[in-house]
Amino acid sequence: PYPYASADATPLYLIAMNDYVVESGDTAFAKEKWDSLWKAYQFLRSTYDEHGFAKNLGVGHGWVEGGPLLPVKTELYQTGLGIAALGALSNLAHLAGREDSGRELAKNFAEQRLLVNETFWLAGKKRFAFALDKDNRPVDEPSVLATVPMWFGLLDQEKADAMITQLGDLDEQADWGMRIISNRSPKFSGGGYHFGSVWPLFTGWASVGEYRYHRAFPAYENLRANGLLAFDGSLGHVTEVLSGDFYQSLSTSSPHQIWSAAMVVSPLLRGLFGLQTEAATGTLTFRPHAPADWTSFAIRNVSVGSARLGLRYAKDSDGIALEVRAPEGASGRVSIDFGPAISLRAKVLGVTLNGRTTPFHVETNGVDQHVFVRIPLSSGEDSLRIRIMDDFGLAYHSTLPPLGASSEGLRIV
Numbered sequence: 001p002y003p004y005a006s007a008d009a010t011p012l013y014l015i016a017m018n019d020y021v022v023e024s025g026d027t028a029f030a031k032e033k034w035d036s037l038w039k040a041y042q043f044l045r046s047t048y049d050e051h052g053f054a055k056n057l058g059v060g061h062g063w064v065e066g067g068p069l070l071p072v073k074t075e076l077y078q079t080g081l082g083i084a085a086l087g088a089l090s091n092l093a094h095l096a097g098r099e100d101s102g103r104e105l106a107k108n109f110a111e112q113r114l115l116v117n118e119t120f121w122l123a124g125k126k127r128f129a130f131a132l133d134k135d136n137r138p139v140d141e142p143s144v145l146a147t148v149p150m151w152f153g154l155l156d157q158e159k160a161d162a163m164i165t166q167l168g169d170l171d172e173q174a175d176w177g178m179r180i181i182s183n184r185s186p187k188f189s190g191g192g193y194h195f196g197s198v199w200p201l202f203t204g205w206a207s208v209g210e211y212r213y214h215r216a217f218p219a220y221e222n223l224r225a226n227g228l229l230a231f232d233g234s235l236g237h238v239t240e241v242l243s244g245d246f247y248q249s250l251s252t253s254s255p256h257q258i259w260s261a262a263m264v265v266s267p268l269l270r271g272l273f274g275l276q277t278e279a280a281t282g283t284l285t286f287r288p289h290a291p292a293d294w295t296s297f298a299i300r301n302v303s304v305g306s307a308r309l310g311l312r313y314a315k316d317s318d319g320i321a322l323e324v325r326a327p328e329g330a331s332g333r334v335s336i337d338f339g340p341a342i343s344l345r346a347k348v349l350g351v352t353l354n355g356r357t358t359p360f361h362v363e364t365n366g367v368d369q370h371v372f373v374r375i376p377l378s379s380g381e382d383s384l385r386i387r388i389m390d391d392f393g394l395a396y397h398s399t400l401p402p403l404g405a406s407s408e409g410l411r412i413v
Contacts, residue, residue: 008062008078010044011054011085015152018088021095025279025305030096041089044082049073051119052112053132054082063145064180067195068187072131072139076120080149083112087152095280116149117156126162128155130181141185142166144178144202150209160213161366167206168218168413175401175409177203177225179244190245197250198242200226204263211271214367216289216341217412221398223267226260228400238264247401274339279305287339287370288313292393307334309377319349319388326377336375338384341368346391353384360386 017037021030030037047055053074056062062078064070086109093102120129122138128146129138146163149155155163167173171182177198181188189196203222210219229238234255241253249255269275274287284304290297296314303309310325320340342348344364348371351360360373371386398409 005061007047007054007056008081010040011081013040014044014085014092015081015088018092021092023277023279023303027095027280030092034092034096034098037089037092041085044085048082051115052108053079053116053119057134064194067192069130069139069141069143069181069195071134073134073136075131075145076116076128076143077145077148079116079120080152080154083109083116083154084149084152086112113154116154117159121159126159127166128159128163141181141187142172143181144172144206145180147202147206147209150212151205153212155213157213157365160209161215164210164213164215164218165413168210168215168411170407170411173206173218173221173411174198174244174247174407175225175398176229176242176247176407178206178222183244188244190243191250192244193241193250193252196244198244199240200229200238200242200257200260200263204260204267207263207267208271211267211274211289214289214341214365215413216272216291216368217394217396219267219271219289220291221396221409221411223264223272224398225400226264226267229260230264232400232403237261245406247403247405247407273299275299275302277302277304282307282334283337284309284334285337285339286311287337287341289341289368290315291395291397293395304334309334309336313340317391320371320386322375322384324375324377324382324384326379326382328379331378332376334377336377337372338375339363339370339372340386341370342388343392344369347389349387349389351384351386354382358384 044054049055055074056078057073062075086105090102090105090109093105122129122140127142130141130143131139133139144167150160171184172179177200179196179198180202187195203226207219207222230236233239233249237256238260239249239253239255240257240260241250243250272289276285282305299311301308307327307330312323314321322338348362351358351373360371363370375384396412
């Protein structure tokens with residue numbers, strides 16, 4: 001029944017297709033599958049309410065399958081996926097040569113992005129509603145599901161920042177991951193499958209969303225929580241669902257769950273390392289939020305089209321160094337948009353590429369700064385150096401409690 005039960009599968013199909021085509025450069029596949037993509041979009045449109053938000057009614061459910069959080073008309077989760085799907089399909093239309101459709105979809109995407117930030121925002125509480133009920137009233141139940149539209153960068157920076165602060169508190173974030181709702185909620189039950197438990201899936205969503213909005217402390221804690229699960233229970237595996245009260249899997253949990261394992265990989269690659277690739281332009285985006293006490297790391301076999309790159313990052317008291325190894329033929333075809341995070345108090349003294357001064361710019365947000373440099377690669381090795389002074393960082397490596405224990409770790413929000 002699952003192919004017909006999950007209302008979120010349709011927008012996720014459109015999003016996944018765009019991810020594949022952008023990263024592979026296989027535009028012929030987008031053209032070949034256009035009819036399928038358009039039919040999926042038409043189905044999605046058939047579920048819209050008067051706002052143009054994808055509904056949960058009559059077409060299965062979103063991630064929440066039942067329990068006291070339902071019924072609702074549309075969750076912020078489901079609405080966010082529907083809007084992200086518009087952006088994905090707009091890009092696919094452009095790549096498939098259907099420019100009129102692409103422009104119309106892009107217009108709808110921009111309008112819906114504004115609307116979701118207005119409709120679900122609870123200004124007095126400084127957080128997003130979990131959902132809209134059948135009477136279009138916001139359901140005030142702060143939930144980790146709000147981090148899904150953050151994954152796609154849909155929520156306003158200041159609003160997302162306020163929401164992340166609440167989600168990073170002790171009532172929402174356990175040592176072993178994110179509860180779906182606060183343990184202070186009257187609807188909470190630590191063993192509730194979708195009203196109190198901790199899913200590594202949710203924890204990974206939160207980590208990627210938090211990294212996207214530069215909240216590296218809760219993001220790293222969530223990444224570590226998922227990664228460390230592999231050392232308890234079924235060793236080497238990441239379980240499906242855990243209690244929201246105690247560090248133990250629920251009796252119904254699958255000990256080896258693919259979406260849980262994926263939420264170690266995605267927060268690491270998309271989140272902490274900030275990796276994105278675009279085959280058509282030969283561009284690798286690399287915007288790491290490296291923990292303050294990481295002095296070096298390396299990433300091998302990063303695919304940008306047909307090229308395979310090797311990256312080595314190093315940091316010391318004088319700045320940041322990046323060494324890139326590229327194959328023959330990469331010169332003129334591949335470039336890196338490098339944008340490492342530094343502290344708000346740091347000052348950038350200059351940047352050199354292969355020993356020569358190169359342009360850069362710095363962008364500041366409320367949490368950190370990023371130094372942006374474009375690196376056109378040559379065949380062989382390229383070496384970049386960012387000179388920095390007065391940088392400052394705080395490092396904290398969270399741990400999991402003993403099996404069966406309650407949550408008692410430190411939170412840095």
